[in-house]
Amino acid sequence: MMTSLVLTVIGPDKPGLVELLAQTIADHQGNWLESGMSRLAGKFAGILITEVPADKAEALTAALTALEAQGLKIVTERSAEAEAAAGQSFTLELVGHDKPGIVREISQALAKRHINVERLSTELTSGSMSAELLFKASADLSAAADTDLDDLQDALEDIASDLMVDITLNN
Missing domain, CATH: 3.30.70.260 (ACT domain)
Structure with missing residues (x-):
């Protein structure tokens, strides 16, 4: 069973931040699904959806929180995709x-x-x-x-x- 996580990310802009996120997600068997990211006022900011095996979700969340030591603040929320209304x-x-x-x-x-x-x-x-x-x-x-x-x-x-x-x- 897979768990969807919505991540919001912000930190000082510098090369390698997307790779750092992608590697952390991949290390926990996650799949990067959708994202929108930008450099705004010298900051790197973004939102993304990742899917991860349910038994890896807590470990991924902890690993993402640990990225704060490298300047990234990440908020992780579990997502229950609502069905689109007509x-x-x-x-x-x-x-x-x-x-x-x-x-x-x-x-x-x-x-x-x-x-x-x-x-x-x-x-x-x-x-x-x-x-x-x-x-x-x-x-x-x-x-x-x-x-x-x-x-x-x-x-x-x-x-x-x-x-x-x-x-x-x-x-």
Whole structure:
């Protein structure tokens, strides 16, 4: 029997951190399944899912905790993969001048409509015509089959006008 573990990882960025994680997982007969990792503000941060034989899960968790001596902080959680409910999936793309509150406004509109954020990626980039910073966001979203996407689109258009950003919703 296999156990799924979700790991969150953070530490000072340096070469070899992914190899250190991968080797520790492999040493416990684990399998690296999915991950998202980035260098952010000089830190290495990530989240990953690994599967390990149930009788090796505790030993792997202890080995991962021991990596703190090498600068990595790792939180390990057992995962019970929930079955996906029937529904609809769609994406949201946003571009606009950076200002505080953009993520808050969008996430409030989504939460109010019980829309789940499955993946969110944001970045600041320099505008091509000016030196002003542009905020870009991309999100994969899911909702119940009966969710009114026209209502969401209307709410997002109101937010876009208030924040002076462009928001695109794609099915």
